[in-house]
Amino acid sequence: MGVAGVPEARDEYDGYVDDVCGLLWRGADADTLVAHLVGIAEASMGLPGTQERAARAAGILLIWREVVTR
Known part of the structure; x- marks a missing residue:
């Protein structure tokens, strides 16, 4: 999206x-x-085709949940 370097977008x-x-x-x-x-x-965001990235992110979030709720 090109906003990584824009302070207002933090x-x-x-x-x-x-x-x-x-x-x-x-x-x-x-x-x-x-x-x-x-x-x-x-x-x-109007971003199609994000299923694979969402699946990876969900996996990371589930691992994080497991770690922080021990």
Whole structure:
């Protein structure tokens, strides 16, 4: 998207954190997380074809949840 070096864009994704964390804390599985992440990418960002990246991100988030909730 080309905004990595733009200081004003640092908080661009902050609005998605609460919903994703809520899903994690409520025990969402990988499929639920992937669907949510793909929905954000497609509906909010207009980015099609993000299923594979969303699946990788969901896997990382699930590992993170396991580590922080031990």
